[in-house]
Amino acid sequence: MLTLVTPSEEYLTSYYEACLVTWGHTHNDYIIHNPAEYHTWSKTIFTDYENQRKGIGLPDGYIPSVTYWMVDTDSQQYIGTANIRLQLTKQLADYGGHIGCIIRNDMRGQGFGHKILDLSLDAARRLGISPILYTCILSNESSHSILLSGNYIRKEYAETTADGVFCKIGRFWY
Numbered sequence: 049m050l051t052l053v054t055p056s057e058e059y060l061t062s063y064y065e066a067c068l069v070t071w072g073h074t075h076n077d078y079i080i081h082n083p084a085e086y087h088t089w090s091k092t093i094f095t096d097y098e099n100q101r102k103g104i105g106l107p108d109g110y111i112p113s114v115t116y117w118m119v120d121t122d123s124q125q126y127i128g129t130a131n132i133r134l135q136l137t138k139q140l141a142d143y144g145g146h147i148g149c150i151i152r153n154d155m156r157g158q159g160f161g162h163k164i165l166d167l168s169l170d171a172a173r174r175l176g177i178s179p180i181l182y183t184c185i186l187s188n189e190s191s192h193s194i195l196l197s198g199n200y201i202r203k204e205y206a207e208t209t210a211d212g213v214f215c216k217i218g219r220f221w222y
Contacts, residue, residue, distance in 0.1 A: 050160075052130060052167045059119055060090065062126035063100055066152035078216050079129050080150055111135050116171060124164045127160050128152060130168035132175060143210040143217050144174055145181035158174035161194040167197075169222050179221045186216040195220045 053059070067083040074080065099105050111133055118128040128151040133140060133156045140146075147168045149194040151160045165182070167220075172180045179201065184191040186205070195218060196203075202221040210217060 049121045050127065050163050050167070051120060051121060052118055052164075052171055055094060055115060055117045057094070059117055059124065059126045062119075062124065063093070063117065064090070066126050066154075070150070070153040074150060076104055079131055079148050109137065109139070111137060111140075114171075114175065116168070118160070118167060126152065127155055128164050130164055130171065132168060132172050132177070134175065134177070136181065142182065142206075143183050143208050145183040145219070146177055147180065147182055156190065161190060162197065165194055165198055182220045182222065184218050184220075185210055192218055198222060 055063070063081075064083060064086055067086070070080055071083050075123045081093070082135050097115045101112055101114050106112070112135075113131050113133045116130045116132070117126055118130060119126055128149060133144070133146050133148075136146065148159070149164045149168060151164065169180055180197075182195055182200075184195055186192055198220065200220040200222050204219045205216060206219065207214065207216050209215075
């Protein structure tokens with residue numbers, strides 16, 4: 049069964065394996081850890097997530113966020129991450145939105161993106177966020193397709209600078 053869980057030691061080895069196969073295959077590495085630094089972050093990851101949730105020690109301009117791991121409870125395997133930002137800054141309203149997600153590289157194309165969309169929207173609603181903004185770079189055809197298939201209430205397209213690169217983006221409100 050696929051579900052979102054609070055990151056825990058139970059899934060740390062599977063998460064690390066996902067970092068190994070996913071690092072370098074994303075347009076932005078903020079949501080996954082560098083596997084080469086495992087011996088450092090593996091000691092602080094859960095405290096870091098809790099501090100992010102509480103807003104403790106965040107860099108200027110950052111806001112509190114809640115991180116969940118999507119796991120298959122039958123196989124005890126980490127599948128992906130959903131990071132839910134509890135509010136929007138001007139920058140996140142432009143690009144980034146309330147939720148950032150990633151599916152481990154070796155499990156993409158198997159429908160997990162649709163599942164993490166549904167689960168993360170439910171989690172954001174439970175956190176009191178409404179409406180919920182999801183964004184994507186349009187050149188990321190998989191993400192765009194997943195967001196188009198969702199039950200959004202409004203979509204819009206724009207041009208912006210995302211991660212230092214000028215691009216076209218989609219904004220989807222749920």
